[in-house]
Amino acid sequence: SMRLVESFMSVEGESKRAGSVVRFVRLAGCNFKDSPCWGMCDTMYGIDTSCGSETSIEEIMDIMAGGTANKVTVTGGEPLMTEEGKELVKTLAGKYEVNVETNGSILLDDVIDVFRSVPTDSFVTMDWKGESSGNLDRMVPYNLMLLREEDVIKFVIGSEEDLHGMLALLRASRPKAQVYISPLFGKIEPSRIVEFMIENDMYNEKVQIQMHKV
Numbered sequence: 019s020m021r022l023v024e025s026f027m028s029v030e031g032e033s034k035r036a037g038s039v040v041r042f043v044r045l046a047g048c049n050f051k052d053s054p055c056w057g058m059c060d061t062m063y064g065i066d067t068s069c070g071s072e073t074s075i076e077e078i079m080d081i082m083a084g085g086t087a088n089k090v091t092v093t094g095g096e097p098l099m100t101e102e103g104k105e106l107v108k109t110l111a112g113k114y115e116v117n118v119e120t121n122g123s124i125l126l127d128d129v130i131d132v133f134r135s136v137p138t139d140s141f142v143t144m145d146w147k148g149e150s151s152g153n154l155d156r157m158v159p160y161n162l163m164l165l166r167e168e169d170v171i172k173f174v175i176g177s178e179e180d181l182h183g184m185l186a187l188l189r190a191s192r193p194k195a196q197v198y199i200s201p202l203f204g205k206i207e208p209s210r211i212v213e214f215m216i217e218n219d220m221y222n223e224k225v226q227i228q229m230h231k232v
Contacts, residue, residue, distance in 0.1 A: 020075075020102035025042060026042050028042055033143040049099050050153060075109050087114075108128075118142055122146050122147060139168065141170065142165060144169065146172070150175075166194055170197075200227075
């Protein structure tokens with residue numbers, strides 16, 4: 019089943035639509051609930067499956083239809099954790115420009131297949147969590163091949179080790195997706211990430227501070 023924690027209008031805080039006003043749809047539940055990265059989660063109130071209220075895809079489509087927003091960000095928790103969440107994302111993508119924020123642990127083949135086939139510019143923003151998160155072993159490397167030029171990989175960086183891991187991964191897998199580098203608040207200085215990018219000729223990637231935290 020699918021539980022809606024909240025739906026609201028706000029400015030997108032990160033990824034390639036940062037600064038744009040969008041409708042947020044936050045689903046409850048996260049498959050990383052018991053992992054060390056919970057301390058980094060900016061929506062602790064959304065990670066438990068008991069949060070929010072039971073909601074159908076139709077009800078969420080009604081919320082969208084009741085407003086004027088043509089952009090929607092589906093987030094969590096982990097919105098692709100349930101089959102209903104995946105179906106919601108696919109259904110929304112038929113009519114709206116969807117950004118689905120996912121934690122990197124879920125195979126994205128079926129979602130991306132649908133995004134390829136719809137008329138909207140819907141895209142995936144997928145985290146890649148480094149060694150410092152404790153979840154590196156739960157990332158799905160195959161997703162790096164699946165992501166398209168429209169999609170985004172967001173490296174969540176908390177340490178030097180994370181920076182070196184990111185560089186090795188990018189050199190080995192050469193993903194088509196746009197790469198954003200997000201410093202973990204209080205763990206690493208954004209200026210250190212900039213230095214690292216200069217040292218390693220990283221000219222296609224972008225560092226990004228989370229605007230919604232600011």
